[in-house]
Amino acid sequence: MDIREYRNCMGRFATGVTVVTCKTDDGYHGFTANSFTSVSLDPPLVLVSVDRKTKAFEHLSNNSFTINILNEKQEDTAMHFAGRPKEKEPFTWVEGEHTVRLEESLAHIECVPWAEYDGGDHVLFVGEVKNFDYTNGNALTYFSGKFSTLSLGE
Template identity: 75%
Template sequence: MDVREFRNCMGRFATGVTVVTCKTEDGYHGFTANSFTSVSLDPPLILVSVDKKTKAAEYLRNNSFAVNILQEDQHAVAMHFAGRPNENQLFDWHESVHTVKLDRALAHIECTPWAEYDGGDHVLFLGEVQDFTYTTAPALTYYAGQFSKLEHAE
């Protein structure tokens, strides 16, 4: 199978854009992710898929984390955490009871570790939702390798 073409095919599924954040002994960490989904309502569980070769996989192992769903004007924040750091302060950290999260996100979902599973070249981290907040601002979306805006209807 042509891996690049498979990736292009999967890119036809429009997703929201998130930054997963956590804190460790050496500070705050975050990475952009669109491999995120709700798993269960009872108990409330979510899943984040992380490449095994990244530091992010180490940071999340047995660690609380937050999924920060980005607003449509947070493209620069997504890029910063996708490995293209910007020296200008694009965001502010906010410590909570369970972890650390980003100010101004559309939604925050704070989780404690539930389970982790082998997912081929990724690790699937399930988190039990401990707290969440959200607003009604428009979301940043990702489709076919590009950031885009979603028509927002109330």
């Protein structure tokens, strides 16, 4: 199988854009992710898929994390956490009860560890939702290698 073409195929699925954040003894960390989904309402569980070769994997293992769903004005934030940092950070950290989040996100979902599962070259981290909040606005989306916006259509 041509892995690049497989990746291109998977890119045809439009997704929202999130930044997963956490804190460790050496500071605050985050990474851009679109492999995120709700798993269960009772108990409230979410899942994020993380490449085993990344520092994010090391930071998330057995650690609380926050899913920050980005709004249409946070493309620079998405790029910053995707490995293209800006000289001045285009976001503000906020301390939560269990970990850190990003200010001004469309929504944030703060989780404690629930389970970790083998997912091939990725690990599936399931978190139990402990806190969340959201606001109205347009979502930052990603489709076929490009950012776009999804409007509420009001």
